[in-house]
Amino acid sequence: xxxxxxxxxxxxxxxxxxxxxxxxxxxxxxxxxxxxxxxxxxxxxxxxxxxxxxxxxxxxxxxxxxxxxxxxxxxxxxxxxxxxxxxxxxxxxxxxxxxxxxxxxxxxxxxxxxxxxxxxxxxxxxxxxxxxxxxxxxxxxxxxxxxxx
Numbered sequence: 001x002x003x004x005x006x007x008x009x010x011x012x013x014x015x016x017x018x019x020x021x022x023x024x025x026x027x028x029x030x031x032x033x034x035x036x037x038x039x040x041x042x043x044x045x046x047x048x049x050x051x052x053x054x055x056x057x058x059x060x061x062x063x064x065x066x067x068x069x070x071x072x073x074x075x076x077x078x079x080x081x082x083x084x085x086x087x088x089x090x091x092x093x094x095x096x097x098x099x100x101x102x103x104x105x106x107x108x109x110x111x112x113x114x115x116x117x118x119x120x121x122x123x124x125x126x127x128x129x130x131x132x133x134x135x136x137x138x139x140x141x142x143x144x145x146x147x148x149x
Contacts, residue, residue, distance in 0.1 A: 014061075021059035024052070024094065024129075027142035031132050034096045035140075037063050044136035047074040049097040051081060053090040054129070061088055071100060076113060078120060085126060093121070095131040104133055104141035106148070114143060 024030045030052060042048065048068045053061040064084045067074045074097065085093055095117060097110075106114075110133065118128045130144040143149040 021055070021061065024054060024058045024060055027130055027132065027140070027145050030094045030096075030130060031134065031140040031142070033060060034063065034094075034132060035134055035138055038098065038134065042068070043098050043134065044100050044102075046070055047072065047098055047100060049074050049076055049095070051084065052094040052096065053085065053088050054092040054094065056091045058092060058129070061090055064088075073109070078117065081117065082120065082124070085121075086124065090126065092127040092129050094129050096134060097132075098134045098136070100136065102135040102137060102139075104135055104139060106131075106133060106141065106143065111148065114149065118149070 022029070022033060024033070034050060034052060038048070038050075046068060047070065049066045051064050051066055053064065055061055066081055066084070067076055069075060095114065110131070114128070114131045121128050128149065130142055130149060132143070133141040
């Protein structure tokens with residue numbers, strides 16, 4: 001009797017040459033890039049969570065939408081988040097989610113989640129550079145700029 005198991009395939013497809021990747025050098029440049037790639041039809045309706053994946057030079061490798069939830073929250077599965085980060089061989093990330101209400105202050109849940117992600121990232125030598133909260137009007141809140149990262 002021959003034992004059988006599923007084949008696992010892990011891939012990351014690079015579309016743009018790395019010379020064309022945008023360098024992220026501030027919370028403003030990250031927020032601008034993320035806002036441009038946010039669904040404008042839902043940013044004011046339901047919460048979403050995305051991760052901006054970066055290489056060692058802080059150049060953007062890509063953006064991955066991890067979840068889309070309801071009006072006031074969205075569920076984040078850390079295992080999926082780190083599968084994406086590791087699969088893309090990213091060495092740094094910027095976390096982002098939107099507040100449909102437009103209120104930019106992070107909740108206690110936002111702060112706890114950021115702390116958990118940062119602690120887990122340290123095990124893999126991955127830097128969490130920031131966590132941005134985006135509002136539908138284009139304003140944002142940066143955890144790093146406000147000293148709570």
